[in-house]
Amino acid sequence: MTRDLRALLSPRAIAVVGASPDLHIFRGRTLKVMLGHRYDGRIYPVSRSHSEVQGLDAYPSVAAIPEPVDLAILIIPAEFVPDELERCAAAGVKAAMILSSGFAEAATPAGRELQARVVAIAERHGMIVCGPNAEGYVNTAASLCPTFSPAVENLYVPLVPPWRDRGHVAVVAQSGGMGFALFDRGRPRELPFSYIVTTGNEACLETFEIVEHLLDEGRTDVFLLYLETIRDPRSFERAAARALAEGKPIIVAKIGRSDPGARASLAHTGAIAGDHAAYRAAFRRHGVIEAVDIDEMVDLAAAFSIHREHLPAGNRVGIGSASGGGGGWLADLCVAAGLTVPVLDAPTRALLDQRIPSYGSSQNPVDATAQAIVQAGYGELMRLIAGSNEIDAVIMVVSARITASFERERDTLIAVAQHSDKPIFLWSYTLPSPDTARLLSQAGYPLFTNMQACARAIAAMARYRAARERRGPRATG
Amino acid sequence: MTRDLRALLSPRAIAVVGASPDLHIFRGRTLKVMLGHRYDGRIYPVSRSHSEVQGLDAYPSVAAIPEPVDLAILIIPAEFVPDELERCAAAGVKAAMILSSGFAEAATPAGRELQARVVAIAERHGMIVCGPNAEGYVNTAASLCPTFSPAVENLYVPLVPPWRDRGHVAVVAQSGGMGFALFDRGRPRELPFSYIVTTGNEACLETFEIVEHLLDEGRTDVFLLYLETIRDPRSFERAAARALAEGKPIIVAKIGRSDPGARASLAHTGAIAGDHAAYRAAFRRHGVIEAVDIDEMVDLAAAFSIHREHLPAGNRVGIGSASGGGGGWLADLCVAAGLTVPVLDAPTRALLDQRIPSYGSSQNPVDATAQAIVQAGYGELMRLIAGSNEIDAVIMVVSARITASFERERDTLIAVAQHSDKPIFLWSYTLPSPDTARLLSQAGYPLFTNMQACARAIAAMARYRAARERRGPRATG
Numbered sequence: 001m002t003r004d005l006r007a008l009l010s011p012r013a014i015a016v017v018g019a020s021p022d023l024h025i026f027r028g029r030t031l032k033v034m035l036g037h038r039y040d041g042r043i044y045p046v047s048r049s050h051s052e053v054q055g056l057d058a059y060p061s062v063a064a065i066p067e068p069v070d071l072a073i074l075i076i077p078a079e080f081v082p083d084e085l086e087r088c089a090a091a092g093v094k095a096a097m098i099l100s101s102g103f104a105e106a107a108t109p110a111g112r113e114l115q116a117r118v119v120a121i122a123e124r125h126g127m128i129v130c131g132p133n134a135e136g137y138v139n140t141a142a143s144l145c146p147t148f149s150p151a152v153e154n155l156y157v158p159l160v161p162p163w164r165d166r167g168h169v170a171v172v173a174q175s176g177g178m179g180f181a182l183f184d185r186g187r188p189r190e191l192p193f194s195y196i197v198t199t200g201n202e203a204c205l206e207t208f209e210i211v212e213h214l215l216d217e218g219r220t221d222v223f224l225l226y227l228e229t230i231r232d233p234r235s236f237e238r239a240a241a242r243a244l245a246e247g248k249p250i251i252v253a254k255i256g257r258s259d260p261g262a263r264a265s266l267a268h269t270g271a272i273a274g275d276h277a278a279y280r281a282a283f284r285r286h287g288v289i290e291a292v293d294i295d296e297m298v299d300l301a302a303a304f305s306i307h308r309e310h311l312p313a314g315n316r317v318g319i320g321s322a323s324g325g326g327g328g329w330l331a332d333l334c335v336a337a338g339l340t341v342p343v344l345d346a347p348t349r350a351l352l353d354q355r356i357p358s359y360g361s362s363q364n365p366v367d368a369t370a371q372a373i374v375q376a377g378y379g380e381l382m383r384l385i386a387g388s389n390e391i392d393a394v395i396m397v398v399s400a401r402i403t404a405s406f407e408r409e410r411d412t413l414i415a416v417a418q419h420s421d422k423p424i425f426l427w428s429y430t431l432p433s434p435d436t437a438r439l440l441s442q443a444g445y446p447l448f449t450n451m452q453a454c455a456r457a458i459a460a461m462a463r464y465r466a467a468r469e470r471r472g473p474r475a476t477g
Numbered sequence: 478m479t480r481d482l483r484a485l486l487s488p489r490a491i492a493v494v495g496a497s498p499d500l501h502i503f504r505g506r507t508l509k510v511m512l513g514h515r516y517d518g519r520i521y522p523v524s525r526s527h528s529e530v531q532g533l534d535a536y537p538s539v540a541a542i543p544e545p546v547d548l549a550i551l552i553i554p555a556e557f558v559p560d561e562l563e564r565c566a567a568a569g570v571k572a573a574m575i576l577s578s579g580f581a582e583a584a585t586p587a588g589r590e591l592q593a594r595v596v597a598i599a600e601r602h603g604m605i606v607c608g609p610n611a612e613g614y615v616n617t618a619a620s621l622c623p624t625f626s627p628a629v630e631n632l633y634v635p636l637v638p639p640w641r642d643r644g645h646v647a648v649v650a651q652s653g654g655m656g657f658a659l660f661d662r663g664r665p666r667e668l669p670f671s672y673i674v675t676t677g678n679e680a681c682l683e684t685f686e687i688v689e690h691l692l693d694e695g696r697t698d699v700f701l702l703y704l705e706t707i708r709d710p711r712s713f714e715r716a717a718a719r720a721l722a723e724g725k726p727i728i729v730a731k732i733g734r735s736d737p738g739a740r741a742s743l744a745h746t747g748a749i750a751g752d753h754a755a756y757r758a759a760f761r762r763h764g765v766i767e768a769v770d771i772d773e774m775v776d777l778a779a780a781f782s783i784h785r786e787h788l789p790a791g792n793r794v795g796i797g798s799a800s801g802g803g804g805g806w807l808a809d810l811c812v813a814a815g816l817t818v819p820v821l822d823a824p825t826r827a828l829l830d831q832r833i834p835s836y837g838s839s840q841n842p843v844d845a846t847a848q849a850i851v852q853a854g855y856g857e858l859m860r861l862i863a864g865s866n867e868i869d870a871v872i873m874v875v876s877a878r879i880t881a882s883f884e885r886e887r888d889t890l891i892a893v894a895q896h897s898d899k900p901i902f903l904w905s906y907t908l909p910s911p912d913t914a915r916l917l918s919q920a921g922y923p924l925f926t927n928m929q930a931c932a933r934a935i936a937a938m939a940r941y942r943a944a945r946e947r948r949g950p951r952a953t954g
Contacts, residue, residue, distance in 0.1 A: 101834075101836045101846075102834075105801075105836055108835060111835075111836070133836070150879060150907075151878075177800025177801070178803060181907055184907045226806075255802070255806050256809070257812070258812035260796075260809075260817075260841065261805045263820075263840060264844065267801065268802060268804075268844060293928040294928060295926070295928070323658075324741065324745030324746070325651070325653070325703065325732070326655060328733065328737075328741030328745060329703075329770070331738040332734045335734070335737065336735070341735070342737075358585060359580075359588070361745075365740075365741045399627070401661070429661075430661045431661055449772070450770065451770040451771060
């Protein structure tokens with residue numbers, strides 16, 4: 001049903017048409033970004049004016065490249081794109097990524113005409129064409145980054161934290177800026193990205209065909225989608241139903257809820273925003289999770305990436321805290337998010353009371369006090385709270401500034417994360433140090449800094465589990 | 478009407494009762510934190526077991542200290558506090574900060590009795606007593622930090638950025654953890670804090686008496702309050718009315734909206750949360766701004782700290798963006814926050830169209846495209862948008878990763894900030910580098926990373942201006 005997108009997203013030989021030695025322009029930057037990563041396929045610059053670009057032999061045309069090319073990256077002025085695409089097709093190139101702007105989004109007859117020619121050429125030759133007006137993509141497993149996004153230039157941080165071998169997150173975005181912003185924001189949260197794919201005007205290839213391809217490939221567990229429109233509702237229905245059946249959550253931001261937002265989408269990628277209530281109903285039907293902004297998307301991805309196999313069975317949260325103030329505040333926000341914070345059962349309270357001084361409280365929120373954190377440790381308190389049969393998920397309120405205190409109980413933290421069948425979340429009221437964030441990620445905990453986001457993530461996960469269960473027992477395995 | 482709190486908050490001589498050489502316990506940590514800052518008053522450790530503590534001569538009792546003491550910091554077990562307080566009063570000490578826990582919040586007859594004795598002693602001697610169960614305070618102008626909070630230990634960053642000489646922010650918090658979390662979160666946002674005061678159980682001194690004192694003193698422009706309860710409604714009414722008249726916004730988080738939140742507050746500081754609807758009505762009457770979580774408090778403080786003298790005259794926002802996707806998304810969130818994003822007037826659009834390529838848009842959101850940002854600069858585009866008579870505030874969508882591009886137009890950015898009578902906000906879709914954040918702070922812009930927070934801050938500022946104007950023309954000056 002879906003087309004084979006491997007030539008686009010996992011090519012072995014790539015032509016960069018328009019490659020330039022000038023690193024201040026997109027045509028130079030894209031090649032430089034690609035060469036900054038350890039992709040082990042072949043990269044061929046195509047240039048009319050240079051025989052060598054950034055240390056690589058350049059070719060005057062795609063046809064002159066000495067081996068079959070899977071993917072052509074086009075970064076040339078819009079008016080030259082259709083003819084170049086035709087030449088690529090004639091040379092046997094299977095896929096193209098068009099980074100140039102000035103097509104349907106320009107809202108001129110000339111722009112629309114150019115885009116129509118691109119579509120006709122792609123269809124005539126059965127070519128996979130992404131864009132135009134896209135910002136390229138990242139395939140982290142292949143260390144392949146055909147994009148001019150500055151977000152991918154940081155070479156000192158690996159594209160994926162080496163210890164994150166599960167829970168991979170793919171971004172598919174109709175905006176290059178927003179797609180790579182999700183990547184930029186997710187990296188300090190230790191998110192293991194599989195792909196960032198930006199699709200621009202989606203003249204020939206739309207978001208949900210890519211989602212289906214990534215489901216086929218099986219390396220992605222969570223999807224983050226930036227949508228200005230859904231161009232093929234049947235493709236959406238198919239991909240969304242399949243993702244829900246496989247327990248791979250789709251988190252979307254749908255732009256164009258307001259008149260100015262819809263106006264912006266039309267000008268940006270030629271997208272017709274459509275009626276938001278209809279979108280919302282479709283999302284709900286398929287367990288698709290709607291997020292309000294970038295931070296919430298990253299927060300939800302962090303939660304599902306780690307805990308998608310430990311979805312809360314209900315809405316009841318146990319809160320433990322080193323700060324009595326923080327526990328109460330978070331309880332208010334949990335209730336506002338639709339969760340409950342019930343008083344814990346007597347046996348659990350008795351166990352907690354052995355470890356908490358008299359000026360603390362074991363009720364829920366559990367005000368452990370700083371003294372009990374020092375003496376018993378966060379891990380032990382989380383274990384006790386998670387053991388209560390009154391709750392479905394745990395939030396531990398921590399101060400993740402100083403790494404030493406977490407290092408001391410690292411083994412306990414790992415053991416508690418591994419043995420709990422309920423999801424355990426951490427919220428840090430101080431800003432986490434990078435070392436502590438890494439330690440907690442390695443130990444298996446999603447670490448939140450935003451209070452609302454933590455509460456809302458648990459509520460979203462409980463709703464997602466309910467959506468899966470509505471599909472019937474077949475789907476819950 | 479209000480008491481003189483200078484002995485508490487601006488003392489010249491301080492006794493630290495219970496000071497210890499052991500840096501792993503609160504009694505040692507508090508003195509160490511104090512000595513880590515350049516306070517130029519005198520600090521006297523009081524210790525029964527040591528004649529010298531952390532390099533300072535120690536005294537066996539407060540009475541043995543060779544000069545009059547303004548403030549005693551008490552960090553001794555709760556059962557010893559009343560007698561020690563009596564001795565302090567006898568020695569002429571004017572104020573005390575009680576960091577010990579185990580009073581009314583312990584919900585035992587013994588704890589309540591101890592707190593009652595503290596109150597009786599303070600009243601009998603006319604002593605200013607803060608706490609018990611507090612976490613101390615910071616007076617940044619005096620470099621004075623009598624607290625054990627780890628948030629104040631970072632000596633490599635000044636307590637206040639030296640270039641922030643206006644728009645000072647005071648935190649008054651009934652939770653030490655939350656009070657210092659606001660400080661910890663605000664520092665990377667370049668917030669100029671004047672005070673962080675934590676009040677714990679508020680047995681003898683409550684939040685709004687401190688607010689009035691800070692209004693008297695005149696060094697604070699924005700207040701961030703963490704409240705579990707309001708212990709003296711008349712004090713609240715007086716302080717809130719006066720702050721509104723002076724145009725000094727009060728931003729509150731009121732805990733205990735939910736049953737578990739109220740339960741937590743009672744256990745934490747003995748606070749009766751009360752009916753939230755009544756609080757909300759009182760807040761609205763006095764233009765007090767309610768915030769949902771720590772991040773929103775810091776974001777609102779950042780906005781008011783810089784722009785409290787340029788409040789938006791209405792709800793109309795002009796959005797400029799390097800990312801077409803980011804502009805549309807933000808427009809949706811502005812509308813959700815109660816703002817409007819109207820199409821700009823023809824003359825402004827004509828000026829913008831001279832600088833924006835055809836695949837961009839001048840309507841609003843203004844999709845400037847990356848090309849126009851490189852060629853015209855953020856500053857010039859902001860200036861043009863701010864010049865439209867269709868809008869009351871501007872949000873510029875930027876990527877604040879790379880400092881060089883902002884350095885290039887630093888002078889323009891400063892000039893635009895100085896000459897605009899409308900508030901200009903920046904939202905960065907990528908994570909800002911610390912250098913860029915500092916440059917933009919110095920240039921006079923509040924920099925947001927959260928989209929919703931940026932939109933909601935503008936809406937809050939417009940509402941605050943309306944609340945001031947409702948008071949009549951006298952108050953708007």
